[in-house]
Amino acid sequence: MALDRETFAQLLDTIGRFVEKRLIxxxxxxxxxxxxxxxxxxxxxxxxxxxxxIPEDHGGLGLTVEEEVQVIIEFGHASPAFRSVFxxxxxxxxxxxxxxxxxxxxRKYLPKLASGEIIGSFALTEADSGSDAxxxxxxxxxxxxxxxxxxxKRFITNAPNAGLFTVMARSDPDNKGxxxxxxxxxxxxxxxxxxxxxxxKMGQQGAHVCDVIFEDCRIPADAVIxxxxxxxFKTAMKVLDRGRLTISGMCVGNxxxxxxxxxxxxxxxxxxxxxxAEFQLVQxxxxxxxxxxxxxxxMVLDAARRKDAGGKVTKQAAICKYFCSEMVGRVADxxxxxxxxxxxxxxxxxxxxxxxxxxxxxxxxxxxxQQLIIAREMMKEAAR
Ligand code: COS
Numbered sequence: 001m002a003l004d005r006e007t008f009a010q011l012l013d014t015i016g017r018f019v020e021k022r023l024i025x026x027x028x029x030x031x032x033x034x035x036x037x038x039x040x041x042x043x044x045x046x047x048x049x050x051x052x053x054i055p056e057d058h059g060g061l062g063l064t065v066e067e068e069v070q071v072i073i074e075f076g077h078a079s080p081a082f083r084s085v086f087x088x089x090x091x092x093x094x095x096x097x098x099x100x101x102x103x104x105x106x107r108k109y110l111p112k113l114a115s116g117e118i119i120g121s122f123a124l125t126e127a128d129s130g131s132d133a134x135x136x137x138x139x140x141x142x143x144x145x146x147x148x149x150x151x152x153k154r155f156i157t158n159a160p161n162a163g164l165f166t167v168m169a170r171s172d173p174d175n176k177g178x179x180x181x182x183x184x185x186x187x188x189x190x191x192x193x194x195x196x197x198x199x200x201k202m203g204q205q206g207a208h209v210c211d212v213i214f215e216d217c218r219i220p221a222d223a224v225i226x227x228x229x230x231x232x233f234k235t236a237m238k239v240l241d242r243g244r245l246t247i248s249g250m251c252v253g254n255x256x257x258x259x260x261x262x263x264x265x266x267x268x269x270x271x272x273x274x275x276x277a278e279f280q281l282v283q284x285x286x287x288x289x290x291x292x293x294x295x296x297x298x299m300v301l302d303a304a305r306r307k308d309a310g311g312k313v314t315k316q317a318a319i320c321k322y323f324c325s326e327m328v329g330r331v332a333d334x335x336x337x338x339x340x341x342x343x344x345x346x347x348x349x350x351x352x353x354x355x356x357x358x359x360x361x362x363x364x365x366x367x368x369x370q371q372l373i374i375a376r377e378m379m380k381e382a383a384r
Pocket of ligand 1: 124369
């Protein structure tokens with residue numbers, strides 16, 4: 001543990017109160033306005049939330065993965081859009097640097113990401129390269145002592161607010177495979193970098209996504225993460241291994257919230273002369289939710305501990321992402337069912353969560369990609 005038990009318990013307690021008192025009351029407003037109140041973002045900065053995972057010597061809290069997952073589960077008790085404000089700074093928007101960056105890159109960017117002075121964003125996906133990430137076509141051509149980027153990145157989370165992009169691009173045009181890809185650090189405002197309009201999404205209003213366009217965008221040679229070409233795909237995969245654990249934590253937190261709301265509703269709502277929670281068919285739905293979230297929480301904490309112990313968790317991270325994202329989808333569906341007509345009405349917030357959690361089965365690798373990774377890792381283990 002990076003923090004002593006008492007300090008970490010205090011942190012969790014502070015975050016729990018922040019979620020209950022500040023975030024939950026704002027859920028409907030943020031969803032309706034699609035805007036995050038700037039004062040709330042300032043409070044998140046003051047709490048250190050942008051630097052949960054960033055090492056202490058670079059200005060972050062330096063939490064272990066297990067601690068970070070516990071914090072994220074707490075955050076999952078509120079709408080996912082809130083976590084998205086600082087999610088990329090702790091995850092895909094900073095981890096490329098934290099894992100594979102040079103000492104100079106870490107010194108230059110991690111403190112600003114940890115404080116929330118800048119927002120980090122991860123640009124991997126393209127129009128024709130989603131699940132097949134290694135087929136990406138954005139190019140990084142060397143011209144004298146600079147790289148020239150050309151291409152369009154699609155559906156990039158937090159891009160509208162980002163100050164720094166981790167961009168995967170093909171630095172070796174003759175190499176169409178994973179080893180032809182490098183990861184670059186590109187600052188917002190660099191000439192040749194522009195943004196598409198924000199997408200209208202199914203859910204998670206308040207979190208913003210757009211395309212990132214590179215047209216003859218010239219960046220210095222030392223913008224390659226780690227200073228070595230050809231390692232960008234592996235950097236991206238390592239970043240995703242970690243990211244998939246924190247998403248799993250969000251799934252657990254969201255499921256806990258949905259169970260809490262569904263149980264409260266079922267114990268209060270009366271039909272046929274008694275609370276609907278007294279009916280065994282409703283109890284079955286509640287029990288299935290509780291059993292599944294217990295399994296999900298146990299597995300993500302186990303995988304996080306394995307990662308903290310230095311193990312490779314590619315398979316475990318994929319298992320967690322697969323199970324937890326599918327689990328919260330089932331829990332959200334049952335939550336609507338338990339709430340009946342009220343579950344379908346926007347006033348109760350349940351239908352909003354139902355839409356919000358749908359994303360978990362898609363981003364940072366679809367459920368089908370997680371299945372593929374799990375089976376591949378099983379075969380590798382068997383062959384050893
Ligand atoms: N950690 C470290 N290295 C990894 C790795 C990981 N988790 N996963 C793969 N690699 C390495 C492999 O070992 C291989 O290296 P060698 O050539 O030295 O052996 C290299 O990366 C290429 O890997 P692989 O051959 O497995 O690549 P594939 O093109 O077959 O695809 C999948 C791998 C499908 C797993 C990958 O494309 C993927 O995760 N797709 C989903 C992308 C995604 O999540 N997109 C969401 C966008 S971010 S919101």
